[in-house]
Amino acid sequence: MxxxxxxxxxxxxxxxxxxxxxxxxxxxxxxxxxxxxxxxxxxxxxxxxxxxxxxxxxxxxxxxxxxxxxxxxxxxxxxxxxxxxxxxxxxxxxxxxxxxxxxxxPAHNIVFYLTSIFEAQNKSGKAQPEAFDGAYLITRYKSEFDVDIIPPFVKKVILPVTCFIGKLLGKYKHFEHAPAPVRK
Known part of the structure; x- marks a missing residue:
């Protein structure tokens, strides 16, 4: 941790x-x-x-x-x-x-994930996290966490595309030391 x-x-x-x-x-x-x-x-x-x-x-x-x-x-x-x-x-x-x-x-990455989700909510000022940060976190940590209200198509297509665009635009410098997702 x-x-x-x-x-x-x-x-x-x-x-x-x-x-x-x-x-x-x-x-x-x-x-x-x-x-x-x-x-x-x-x-x-x-x-x-x-x-x-x-x-x-x-x-x-x-x-x-x-x-x-x-x-x-x-x-x-x-x-x-x-x-x-x-x-x-x-x-x-x-x-x-x-x-x-x-x-x-076990804790795994939950402190990082929840800290980042709360920060992304604070950025947007509402329950839905800031779009690029939310796409990054939900896509990167899908082996550990799931947000069940997001439709499967959005999770499988829209969020990964948004995450890719975010990478192209340099939106993820603040995540450069993000821990690797846990896979089991």
Whole structure:
């Protein structure tokens, strides 16, 4: 991991994520995290192909669902586990800031990826990341992460073409030290 922990990120959507520490595990680092989410907000439906994610509610109420399932809710002291390879989303289902603590295991490139996605959202000022950065990140790290609401044609054709154009235009100098994607 190339970040000094703790490492905090925040986006324009009212999400703050703090990567607190890393513990060594059999498959790699287990990343200890804390998040804070404004009411009504949270990440869109997504998949971590290589990581399990666990969140325990410290304060507030979390809404969550896995793709194809129904909405579920958890309150203070309750834990939600999202297994690797399962599309999921969560949001603040309460009227006050949602605060959770948890872990992501194994971490692989998640700190870089989420830091870069949040930066791209901040660049665009909305949920959809800046077009060139989003295309680069989603295309480069498709073996690790998926954004399930993006249609397959867009992921297979439009984003790679946008990424190629971005390379031609020199849009990715800030990614020159990006870690290689993990392939399994």
């Amino acid at each position: 190339n970040y000094i922990l703790p490492h905090a990120i925040e986006n324009v959507l009212g999400e703050k994520l703090v990567f607190l520490s890393a513990e060594k595990g059999e498959e790699g680092d287990k990343l200890i995290v804390e998040n804070f989410v404004d009411p009504g907000f949270g990440p869109i439906m997504h998949t971590h192909w290589l990581q399990d994610e666990s969140l325990t509610v410290v304060k507030g109420r979390i809404g969550y669902m896995v793709k194809g399932g129904t909405e579920q809710f958890a309150g203070e002291g309750e834990t939600v586990l999202f297994k690797r390879g399962v599309a999921h989303r969560f949001w603040n289902a309460g009227e006050e800031e949602l605060h959770c603590r948890g872990w992501i295991y």
